[in-house]
Amino acid sequence: MHKLLEDLPGKEMLVLGNEAIARGALEAGVACATTYPGTPSSEISANLFAVSRETDLYFEYSTNEKVALEVAAAAANCGVRSLCIMKHVGLNVAADVLMTLAYIGVKGGLVILTADDPYMFSSQNEQDNRYYAKLSGLPMLEPSSISEAKEMVGAALTLSEQLGEPVILRTTTRINHSTAKITLGKLAERKTKGSFAKDPFRYVAVPAVSRKLHTLLLQNLDKARELSEISPYNFFEGSGDLGIVCSGVSHAYVSDAVRDLGITGRVRVFRVGFSHPLPEKRLKSFLRDVKKVLVVEEGEPVLEEALRNLAQQEAVTVPIRGKGEDLFSREGEYDPAGVREAMAHFFGLSLPAKETIDLSGAPAVPQRPPNLCAGCPHRATFYEIKQAAGQDAVFPTDIGCYTLGLLPPLSAADFLICMGSSVGTAAGFSRFQDKRVVAFIGDSTFFHSGIPGLVNAVFNNHDFTLVILDNGTTAMTGHQPHPGVDMEALGYSGYGRISIEEVVRALGVQNVLVTDPYKVKKSVAALKELFAKKGVSVVISRQYCPLFARALKTPRKKPFRVSRKCAGHRVCIDTLACPAMYVDDGQVAIHADQCTGCAVCAQVCPENAILPVRE
Amino acid sequence: MSEIHGMAQRGGVVESAIVFGDAESSIISDGEADVLLGFEPAETLRALGRARPDSLVVTSTSTLPPPTAALGKVAYPEVDAMLAVIRKKTGRVVTVDARDLASRAGSTLAQNMVLLGALSRTESVPLSADAIRTAVAATVKPAFVDLNLKAFDLGWEAAGEGETGQG
Numbered sequence: 001m002h003k004l005l006e007d008l009p010g011k012e013m014l015v016l017g018n019e020a021i022a023r024g025a026l027e028a029g030v031a032c033a034t035t036y037p038g039t040p041s042s043e044i045s046a047n048l049f050a051v052s053r054e055t056d057l058y059f060e061y062s063t064n065e066k067v068a069l070e071v072a073a074a075a076a077n078c079g080v081r082s083l084c085i086m087k088h089v090g091l092n093v094a095a096d097v098l099m100t101l102a103y104i105g106v107k108g109g110l111v112i113l114t115a116d117d118p119y120m121f122s123s124q125n126e127q128d129n130r131y132y133a134k135l136s137g138l139p140m141l142e143p144s145s146i147s148e149a150k151e152m153v154g155a156a157l158t159l160s161e162q163l164g165e166p167v168i169l170r171t172t173t174r175i176n177h178s179t180a181k182i183t184l185g186k187l188a189e190r191k192t193k194g195s196f197a198k199d200p201f202r203y204v205a206v207p208a209v210s211r212k213l214h215t216l217l218l219q220n221l222d223k224a225r226e227l228s229e230i231s232p233y234n235f236f237e238g239s240g241d242l243g244i245v246c247s248g249v250s251h252a253y254v255s256d257a258v259r260d261l262g263i264t265g266r267v268r269v270f271r272v273g274f275s276h277p278l279p280e281k282r283l284k285s286f287l288r289d290v291k292k293v294l295v296v297e298e299g300e301p302v303l304e305e306a307l308r309n310l311a312q313q314e315a316v317t318v319p320i321r322g323k324g325e326d327l328f329s330r331e332g333e334y335d336p337a338g339v340r341e342a343m344a345h346f347f348g349l350s351l352p353a354k355e356t357i358d359l360s361g362a363p364a365v366p367q368r369p370p371n372l373c374a375g376c377p378h379r380a381t382f383y384e385i386k387q388a389a390g391q392d393a394v395f396p397t398d399i400g401c402y403t404l405g406l407l408p409p410l411s412a413a414d415f416l417i418c419m420g421s422s423v424g425t426a427a428g429f430s431r432f433q434d435k436r437v438v439a440f441i442g443d444s445t446f447f448h449s450g451i452p453g454l455v456n457a458v459f460n461n462h463d464f465t466l467v468i469l470d471n472g473t474t475a476m477t478g479h480q481p482h483p484g485v486d487m488e489a490l491g492y493s494g495y496g497r498i499s500i501e502e503v504v505r506a507l508g509v510q511n512v513l514v515t516d517p518y519k520v521k522k523s524v525a526a527l528k529e530l531f532a533k534k535g536v537s538v539v540i541s542r543q544y545c546p547l548f549a550r551a552l553k554t555p556r557k558k559p560f561r562v563s564r565k566c567a568g569h570r571v572c573i574d575t576l577a578c579p580a581m582y583v584d585d586g587q588v589a590i591h592a593d594q595c596t597g598c599a600v601c602a603q604v605c606p607e608n609a610i611l612p613v614r615e
Numbered sequence: 616m617s618e619i620h621g622m623a624q625r626g627g628v629v630e631s632a633i634v635f636g637d638a639e640s641s642i643i644s645d646g647e648a649d650v651l652l653g654f655e656p657a658e659t660l661r662a663l664g665r666a667r668p669d670s671l672v673v674t675s676t677s678t679l680p681p682p683t684a685a686l687g688k689v690a691y692p693e694v695d696a697m698l699a700v701i702r703k704k705t706g707r708v709v710t711v712d713a714r715d716l717a718s719r720a721g722s723t724l725a726q727n728m729v730l731l732g733a734l735s736r737t738e739s740v741p742l743s744a745d746a747i748r749t750a751v752a753a754t755v756k757p758a759f760v761d762l763n764l765k766a767f768d769l770g771w772e773a774a775g776e777g778e779t780g781q782g
Contacts, residue, residue: 122622145639178642179618255639336643337647356668363697366689367683369681372625404625577682577683578682579626582680
């Protein structure tokens with residue numbers, strides 16, 4: 001039995017934030033969960049997927065976040081409690097749905113979980129999705145702790161049903177990826193089927209309907225504001241004339257700092273957990289009760305600006321500060337010491353000098369950037385493409401492990417914006433400059449948002465090659481399935497399967513090449529032939545992700561070794577730089593326990609000096 | 616406890632913070648860690664700013680140079696030079712050769728248990744060695760319990776004989 005299915009209310013359990021959220025969904029009777037995987041949200045989905053194999057929970061890895069939200073929106077409009085999970089940038093993909101779903105609303109509860117990533121531990125930007133609540137007019141809840149994250153899933157669903165509209169639950173990486181104790185509540189039964197009562201003049205967003213719905217949305221916003229006023233998630237702590245307003249994980253840093261600075265009794269803290277719409281009346285009265293206000297919020301000055309608005313309405317002139325050179329940054333994460341120091345500075349408190357370690361004179365530690373794994377087929381593909389297309393070609397890339405191809409010596413990533421951007425930008429680059437354009441996209445990303453770009457390229461007759469790196473899984477986020485995966489082989493029944501090759505051909509791409517990147521010479525020759533042709537072409541470079549292959553327990557190949565024939569050309573390390581290789585006393589060598597036996601280095605060696613390890 | 620996921624399998628730096636007690640924060644700022652436990656000497660040095668001048672450092676001495684260094688593209692510092700800096704800058708240093716001890720226990724994958732054993736010996740965290748052993752036995756797959764406990768014990772023993780240095 002999955003550990004999150006333990007039905008022992010009151011039991012304490014040490015869990016990851018994402019597990020707590022998944023448990024919260026199970027305690028709240030979520031019957032439909034949809035997602036596209038993305039760090040830092042991925043483990044919520046991984047756990048619900050596992051739970052769905054043992055229960056009547058419906059879970060799907062949707063093709064992308066837009067589709068995920070559409071599926072969940074319909075489920076909720078049948079009266080089925082639904083949860084749609086995505087990382088912050090996923091909400092950009094789903095934003096078209098979000099904005100009008102806010103008008104149309106829901107019947108059963110729908111919670112949209114957005115996992116923001118301040119500092120961009122694994123993201124392309126650190127946008128603050130609190131603006132989506134304001135933009136869409138939907139309510140937003142933000143937990144400050146793991147146990148609160150669990151609790152808020154149910155609270156958000158109830159709120160969603162009260163208001164008849166989706167509720168956004170916003171977390172940040174430190175909530176998703178911290179581990180703490182939760183107390184289990186009761187598991188709920190799921191209502192897995194509902195009904196849909198037709199009401200086209202309510203549900204079909206044509207202009208005449210939408211004008212009415214917008215009025216309704218604004219009325220709902222007023223109702224939501226009243227609920228925010230009485231929400232237990234918006235609360236005061238402490239007393240005194242120094243004011244702090246904070247939200248999310250910052251509340252933990254503030255609480256610790258209040259104690260460390262010994263200012264209990266001097267500071268009033270307003271923790272905002274129901275952050276849109278804000279409890280304006282309570283905040284106004286808070287502003288009247290304090291002499292100055294420090295706003296402690298990661299990301300953009302959302303609360304800070306809102307508070308200034310409220311102060312203006314009330315003609316309150318207390319200083320309200322948050323972002324600024326002497327206080328907090330709009331970049332990155334906050335940390336306990338930074339919050340403590342800003343509080344001391346703003347409130348004029350003395351802070352004992354901190355003894356830190358002076359590292360001047362210490363030996364320089366080499367960087368350790370994440371790298372493509374030993375035996376990763378992407379490394380071979382990059383090598384082959386550069387052999388056939390030249391170093392000079394422009395390489396738009398996409399989001400996945402292969403983005404790591406930007407590091408030398410592979411240097412096979414020149415431009416990246418977002419999921420699917422490789423294809424659209426390849427079209428632009430091929431049209432407006434003269435170098436050859438070869439774009440890279442992974443199999444899962446191709447299904448997510450690569451296909452429209454390819455349709456466009458065929459229709460508008462662009463001239464570039466799209467390389468689809470088909471490693472049989474969504475590797476970067478932890479081997480989730482995608483529509484091209486053979487689910488039967490993984491032991492799952494009831495799924496379809498879509499052939500990338502057939503899709504590409506059906507879209508009208510004339511020149512399609514399927515390669516096995518582990519066959520270097522053959523791939524390079526075929527690629528050269530392909531690059532001689534004009535127009536849109538597609539290469540499907542197909543080979544399993546070695547980590548995934550290991551998880552599938554495919555037989556391991558013999559590792560390779562560098563024999564005495566090595567003449568020290570170092571082509572292997574200068575072109576591939578596989579992490580299984582190292583230089584020992586001037587001699588190239590291979591770690592047998594890391595080598596996967598892909599044999600790509602053996603094929604690039606000019607002396608044929610790399611050989612399989614003998615029995 | 617807080618940990619950033621995902622980069623470990625791709626050979627990137629992974630830092631986890633564990634806060635004991637009644638603090639609400641799950642991360643540790645620079646200069647505020649009581650104990651710094653490093654799995655690799657260069658990584659211990661990289662993270663040394665998290666510690667204070669009087670912190671305890673437990674570090675493995677077995678190296679795992681990043682690929683660029685392993686391939687001779689950039690320099691990897693001498694282990695002794697790194698350990699000398701760590702000793703000079705912090706209060707107390709316990710060193711163990713985690714890879715060697717783990718392989719003696721049966722698998723280099725058990726280096727975490729070696730280091731946990733060494734940490735336990737320092738009595739710097741409020742968890743007894745027996746409590747940790749019980750937890751390992753209860754949570755590790757049965758087939759690997761003995762190996763992990765052996766690795767833990769080897770680390771515990773090594774930390775007793777291991778060199779410690781006063782700053």
